[in-house]
Amino acid sequence: MGNLKFDVFVIGSGIAGQKVAEKCVKEGKKVAIAENKVLGGVCSNRGCDPKKVLLGPTEVVHVANRLLHKGISEKVKTNWKDVMQYKKEFTDPVPDDTEEKLKDLGITLFNESPYFIDENTLFVSGQEVKADKIVIATGLIPRKLEVEGGQFTKTSEDFLSLEELPKDIIFIGGGYIGMEFAHMSARMGTKVTVIQHGNLPLTIFEKEMVQFIVKASEDLGIKFIFNAELEKIEATDTAKTVHYKVEDTKGSCKANIIFNTSGRVPSIEKLKLENANVDHGDNGIKVNAYLQSISNQNVYACGDVADNAVPLTPFSGREGKIVAYNILNGNSKEADFPVIPTVAFTLPNIASVGLSEEKAKEKYDEINVICKDASSFYNAKRVNEKIYAFKTITDKKSGKILGAHLVGPEAGEIINLFSMAIYNNMTVDQIKDMVFTYPTWSSDIGSMFTE
Template sequence: MKTETYDVIVIGTGSGASVAHKCAKAGKKVAIIDCNPYGGTCQLRGCDPKKVLVGISQALDMSNRLLHKGVTEPAKLSWKDMMQFKHTFTDPTPSKNDQSLIEAGVKTFHGRAAFQSENILKVNSKLLKADKFVLANGAKPAKLSIPGEEFLIDSTAFLSLNTLPDELLLVGGGYIAFEFGHLAARMGVKVKIIHRGKMPLENFDQDMVTNLLTATRLLGIELILDTEVKAIVKENDRLVVHAEAKDKEISFMTSLAVHAAGRTADIDDMQLEKANVAYGKKGVEVNDYLQSVSNPNVYACGDVNNKGLPLTPVGAKEAIIVASNLLKGNHTEIDYGHIPSNVFTIPALAMVGLTEQLAKSQGLNYKVNYEETTGWFASKRLNEPISAYKILLDKDTNQVLGAHLLGPHAEDVINVFAVAMNGNITGDQLKKMIFSYPTNASDIVYML
């Protein structure tokens, strides 16, 4: 079998596409491989299509909240029309990305890649050899290892549903569960969320999560916590979800169940052992240059590595670092800084920096500003029933240690706090700023 030779082979067309473009522009002979349509999870199966649908559901939510306050009839949404609108974003993307790479001089392959040795991999029936490899092939739903797991649909399938069921059960208590749950509930679906822990969204401040749980229950979503799913059985056209709570067996009936219990690096069948690439539960093990700790000719960026948070802008930043280190030799270490993160529920939950739990565990000398803000103008004018903030400040320097927001435009306002933290702007300095008024950002001065 003839072997094709390249300088760089990239696996994955999310953050990996950026690496391929930069290497090709620098004169390298580059190939890129993806078993999915070109574009990556965020563009095609995650953040972007989800945000399109959430944006439309916000119109329904706002019309309901402002009913009889100027709005005479609530909005009526069509899932079919929403999905058609979503497709205007996702459908053109793969061919555009493919063509863009081809025009840049990158050889494109469609298929599943597996290593044959440290410098050779196989895709379909072809052998490809390279001096350097970049793994950027993302994540997949984590295996639950329970009977009937195959009856769960994943987030990709949910975002491609032609029609919504009458009932929906989400297994897990993270971003996907709450974002999809809020979206479906507003479309009239009876939603249950089952989470095995005592509190969902464990990486967020628990006081803020408690407020979000109140908003979630007001929406009619049933939250079943401290309950672990043990098996799923199909009976006729319905699913029976068997679970265990405090040593008691319970079961739930539903029309559709969604895997929302976390994701893991998509590397199981890549035969990384043959390439001497070390990996663990979180993904490919890399150093601060995002280089494999065991094979210096392999780099990894995005959700496939064990380094950064599984967020799109993190993968994008890592891709820049990887490309630079590939082309110039290892000279730039990754520095993530303070990364904002959001849950796109309605209201949205946003955070950057430390939670109070972490600040306490680290023994920091901090103070907390916390308040529920439903009565504030920014929430009251929209008749938003649940909103709050929590800001953690260093008692000695007044540096912002953490910011947590729940409410209208929280996903945007959190970026102001991220800029302040990354720029070492103190709470006092931030408080002196004049913000455009009246906006949600102008409330920052009252939070400090």
């Protein structure tokens, strides 16, 4: 190719990087993308999209088991190989479709990870490549398990490509990924253990709601080992053993396979950022309000790898558009983060939006908090769901809705209505004045503000 020069060079082909590249090339810029794995990024290939496909059959199992002998006469049978084959219908086309789309736009593609030589120069495909603006959109990768034998663990990417589901699985870490995969595995017939450093999983959510998920998980047969300090992992031909300590008591557990679901970290270690004077920390590339590196004005970062990022796909795309706008028009558009709903796709779901009770008390003089077990509500009873609960937080003075925290079969959908309400500064009275179709899960919202 010879020495190359681009207006914009994007590292990473996920949704954030694609948005930058697409918008810049359409405005006449010479653009390149480098990707060291398959094109399309984590979410489409080995993250949220395939995970949600695998979730589908377990949702059927969950509903059928609740209604066993209440109209459903037999337990639902599942087949992991069929589920994985169905997943591939979604993931297999992604790399080729992404390549075709990007090439049709005139974007140059590099199939490897570059590294910085200086503030405007990368080394990729055996040559130096210069760019006026370089965008880092490399996302997150699994955190390394710093324990003896940590190399014997697998990652979430491995889980999403399992040929067969083993009889026993240990998940080290009870965050989103660990808990979602634990629920899927258990409903597919696997014996599951979750080892957690603290005393509860899913620590981003309100503890009252998490306790309901722990109960639902234990009812499913999932075993928890809380407050565990890992000591080492041993492997034989037939099994792997985790040795741990809880307070002063040592213990161990065995499984066919162990997954490291202890968290994810910015994917930056191969970039040689020091050569480009790009400041970074544990949370990723340090950026200003325009998503520009605070130390190198030629570099931007967007998506999960930016240190102010929210690790959610909708925000990656949003940030990619902001970076493209600032490259094309000068820094004139700040990254804005409206109210952010989040959900863990355990069954039932756990979801949250707005302020926690702790944060609300810090910001407001007086608040109303209603926290209830809603398993007696009609919607829960009609599907024989035993786990259904909510916690709503409002400003006592204005009646404005500040936060909502849910556990329930459709919490991942209902939370979006709370998100719209908070985004539009709605009050409790306004919510109660609304008419919802009945009986739907959304029609329960008005009752979630009643003592």
